[in-house]
Amino acid sequence: xxxxxxxxxxxxxxxxxxxxxxxxxxxxxxxxxxxxxxxxxxxxxxxxxxxxxxxxxxxxxxxxxxxxxxxxxxxxxxxxxxxxxxxxxxxxxxxxxxxxxxxxxxxxxxxxxxxxxxxxxxxxxxxxxxxxxxxxxxxxxxxxxxxxxxxxxxxxxxxxxxxxxxxxxxxxxxxxxxxxxxxxxxxxxxxxxxxxxxxxxxxxxxxxxxxxxxxxxxxxxxxxxxxxxxxxxxxxxxxxxxxxxxxxxxxxxxxxxxxxxxxxxxxxxxxxxxxxxxxxxxxxxxxxxxxxxxxxxxxxxxxxxxxxxxxxxxxxxxxxxxxxxxxxxxxxxxxxxxxxxxxxxxxxxxxxxxxxxxxxxxxxxxxxxxxxxxxxxxxxxxxxxxxxxxxxxxxxxxxxxxxxxxxxxxxxxxxxxxxxxxxxxxxxxxxxxxxxxxxxxxxxxxxxxxxxxxxxxxxxxxxxxxxxxxxxxxxxxxxxxxxxxxxxxxxxxxxxxxxxxxxxxxxxxxxxxxxxxxxxxxxxxxxxxxxxxxxxxxxxxxxxxxxxxxxxxxxxxxxxxxxxxxxxxxxxxxxxxxxxxxxxxxxxxxxxxxxxxxxxxxxxxxxxxxxxxxxxxxxxxxxxxxxxxxxxxxxxxxxxxxxxxxxxxxxxxxxxxxxxxxxxxxxxxxxxxxxxxxxxx
Numbered sequence: 001x002x003x004x005x006x007x008x009x010x011x012x013x014x015x016x017x018x019x020x021x022x023x024x025x026x027x028x029x030x031x032x033x034x035x036x037x038x039x040x041x042x043x044x045x046x047x048x049x050x051x052x053x054x055x056x057x058x059x060x061x062x063x064x065x066x067x068x069x070x071x072x073x074x075x076x077x078x079x080x081x082x083x084x085x086x087x088x089x090x091x092x093x094x095x096x097x098x099x100x101x102x103x104x105x106x107x108x109x110x111x112x113x114x115x116x117x118x119x120x121x122x123x124x125x126x127x128x129x130x131x132x133x134x135x136x137x138x139x140x141x142x143x144x145x146x147x148x149x150x151x152x153x154x155x156x157x158x159x160x161x162x163x164x165x166x167x168x169x170x171x172x173x174x175x176x177x178x179x180x181x182x183x184x185x186x187x188x189x190x191x192x193x194x195x196x197x198x199x200x201x202x203x204x205x206x207x208x209x210x211x212x213x214x215x216x217x218x219x220x221x222x223x224x225x226x227x228x229x230x231x232x233x234x235x236x237x238x239x240x241x242x243x244x245x246x247x248x249x250x251x252x253x254x255x256x257x258x259x260x261x262x263x264x265x266x267x268x269x270x271x272x273x274x275x276x277x278x279x280x281x282x283x284x285x286x287x288x289x290x291x292x293x294x295x296x297x298x299x300x301x302x303x304x305x306x307x308x309x310x311x312x313x314x315x316x317x318x319x320x321x322x323x324x325x326x327x328x329x330x331x332x333x334x335x336x337x338x339x340x341x342x343x344x345x346x347x348x349x350x351x352x353x354x355x356x357x358x359x360x361x362x363x364x365x366x367x368x369x370x371x372x373x374x375x376x377x378x379x380x381x382x383x384x385x386x387x388x389x390x391x392x393x394x395x396x397x398x399x400x401x402x403x404x405x406x407x408x409x410x411x412x413x414x415x416x417x418x419x420x421x422x423x424x425x426x427x428x429x430x431x432x433x434x435x436x437x438x439x440x441x442x443x444x445x446x447x448x449x450x451x452x453x454x455x456x457x458x459x460x461x462x463x464x465x466x467x468x469x470x471x472x473x474x475x476x477x478x479x480x481x482x483x484x485x486x487x488x489x490x491x492x493x494x495x496x497x498x499x500x501x502x503x504x505x506x507x508x509x510x511x512x513x514x515x516x517x518x519x520x521x522x523x524x525x526x527x528x529x530x531x532x533x534x535x536x537x538x539x540x541x542x543x544x545x546x547x548x549x550x551x552x553x554x555x556x557x558x559x560x561x562x563x564x565x566x567x568x569x570x571x572x573x574x575x576x577x578x579x580x581x582x583x584x585x586x587x588x589x590x591x592x593x594x595x596x597x598x599x600x601x602x603x604x605x606x607x608x609x610x611x612x613x614x615x616x617x618x619x620x621x622x623x624x625x626x627x628x629x630x631x632x633x634x635x636x637x638x639x640x641x642x643x644x645x646x647x648x649x650x651x652x653x654x655x656x657x658x659x660x661x662x663x664x665x666x667x668x669x670x671x672x673x674x675x676x677x678x679x680x681x
Contacts, residue, residue, distance in 0.1 A: 028165040030062060030080075037066065037158045038172030044069055045154040045172055047078055047161075055092050058082050066147055066154055070176045070534075072541050072579040076147015078158045083140035089117075092144055099123065100130045108133075112160050112168070120149075128581045133159055148580070150175060150587030175586035202237070215241040232261040236271050243279040251279055267337055269297040270344035277351055286355050293348050300341055339379055343387060346375040350394055362401050369394050369401075388425040392418040396438055408446060415439040430473075433459050437476030444479040456480040457496065463503045474504060478622040485626060485639045494635035495602040498628050501619050502600065527589040530582055537579035544572045606632050620644040650679050 029035050037045040047064035055063060058081075066076040081088035093102075102121035109115055113135055121130040129149030133156065136142055145159035153173045160168040202217030218237040239254035255276060262268035273295050280289040335343075349372035356365035373394055376387040399414035419439055422432040436455050443452035456477065463473065477500060484493040484500075548568045551561050605615060615630040618640065625640040625647055642650070657672040 037154050039169035071583045072576040075151045079144040081142045088142040089134045126581045148584035150584030232258045240275045243282045264298045266298040266300050267340045342379050346372045388421050392421040441479050460500045494637040497637040498602045534582040541575045
């Protein structure tokens with residue numbers, strides 16, 4: 001493995017040193033920025049917390065906006081309100097009166113909730129159904145779910161989750177066009193949150209390993225007016241994302257702009273130091289990265305509170321951050337400037353150890369890794385979930401050092417510590433799957449096949465609904481495929497390989513094919529017309545956003561550009577409303593509805609095959625190519641006797657005998673039967 005490739009593996013996971021939101025598994029919904037609605041690997045809908053809403057009358061009121069895939073805007077709202085002598089449901093009815101017209105309330109039974117009030121309504125601005133559910137519990141607590149009728153399953157399941165104060169499993173069935181993607185979904189999610197909540201959510205997703213989604217949050221925030229400090233923080237993160245994508249010139253520009261905005265802020269200076277070091281590593285400049293890590297940064301302002309017997313701003317911040325109710329009231333862990341600086345200094349030590357490890361200087365690498373661990377645990381006794389992700393990364397690095405020096409017991413222990421940390425704070429996350437993949441790979445390399453297979457099956461099961469074809473996941477599964485095609489791998493090997501192959505579909509290609517297939521096969525009926533219109537609106541929104549971002553980036557916009565920006569903001573808002581309403585209407589047509597679902601089982605595929613029929617699938621992974629051959633009565637998985645590069649050369653050579661352009665003329669040569677037979681074999 002080259003040094004550059006190794007560095008990219010590290011840097012993809014090194015972005016964003018800390019998150020403010022604590023572990024999802026340890027919190028009730030009231031302490032979280034967002035929660036998923038519906039079970040399955042790929043979330044179809046999420047609820048995004050709102051800090052301010054006209055419906056709030058007390059400090060204990062909470063609200064969420066529901067956003068779903070392929071919808072350009074929020075499709076509904078969720079509320080937990082206190083009556084406090086006034087009918088909260090009546091207050092909400094007054095707020096929606098100018099938007100919807102409703103029939104009288106009915107009593108309905110909802111599984112898991114019992115009897116509650118339901119209202120069927122219509123939007124006044126469009127002929128679209130709107131539904132309201134009201135559940136009253138306890139002493140004056142009212143739970144409300146309301147939104148577009150086409151998202152009724154999400155409304156009901158969101159209400160169940162609020163009432164249970166946890167994510168409730170269940171099926172969400174909504175209309176999808178396939179024109180959106182996870183990045184577009186993340187942009188909609190980021191746009192529904194206030195700046196502080198969106199920043200916290202960006203870090204949380206990043207620490208969980210959802211890097212593409214986090215990138216969209218940071219990019220959205222860097223374009224919003226969140227003040228110099230907030231914009232600089234988002235811009236630094238966006239710069240590192242550009243660097244990780246190989247867009248180094250853009251990253252340099254963003255780093256420079258962020259530095260100008262931040263001035264001498266000690267926390268932003270540390271973040272810039274760390275991220276610039278990663279940016280240099282992305283370009284293979286390890287020595288320069290070490291020099292960057294040696295750069296001096298402004299010290300934190302010292303507090304004289306103890307000597308003067310006063311509570312200054314820094315002391316007040318620490319007391320507030322450490323109070324038991326701080327995270328509940330602010331939706332964050334309330335990290336102080338000192339906390340953030342310590343975490344970033346710990347990350348700098350981790351980066352130093354990583355560089356030394358990649359340079360083969362293992363004896364020198366252990367010291368900064370261990371110092372970083374000590375500093376992470378020292379910050380409030382290691383209780384901050386933000387440090388867990390970094391600590392897990394460091395334990396993974398220490399495992400690699402132990403394996404290289406032949407200490408197998410220590411290597412396994414370090415891997416297990418990393419998995420345990422993430423299992424507690426980031427259950428089900430990509431970061432946890434990566435840690436499990438590293439442990440499984442270690443087991444595979446040391447001949448412990450059974451525990452390796454158990455871990456690999458867990459990784460596949462966790463990703464099978466998401467269609468995650470990320471490079472990191474593909475690399476993690478390479479040893480798994482090798483285990484499955486070994487001689488004597490067992491009767492279940494073909495079924496396991498068939499299931500694993502389904503999460504390696506490249507989502508961009510699959511998405512494009514799905515949209516095209518639906519557009520071509522939709523016909524000319526009303527449903528097909530609405531589908532095409534929704535896809536067109538989605539593309540208009542994206543084009544409008546791109547043009548608006550380009551105009552807003554100008555330091556001195558012309559009057560014409562200013563007028564165009566105002567026009568675009570109005571148009572994008574209207575397109576979003578129209579597209580969301582169109583998606584809701586599409587939900588009444590079954591062929592456009594989608595639910596989260598698991599992978600197709602091999603036995604189910606075999607049941608569809610008739611005698612004499614067979615299914616053959618080939619896939620490439622790393623330096624090897626694999627295939628599975630299935631009939632109604634059996635299945636066989638195997639490695640192909642040629643590398644992907646060799647196959648590519650053979651296919652190109654065979655095509656050249658069929659048709660080739662020479663001197664602007666298309667020529668045909670005798671078909672190479674021998675080469676074709678070799679490729680067939």
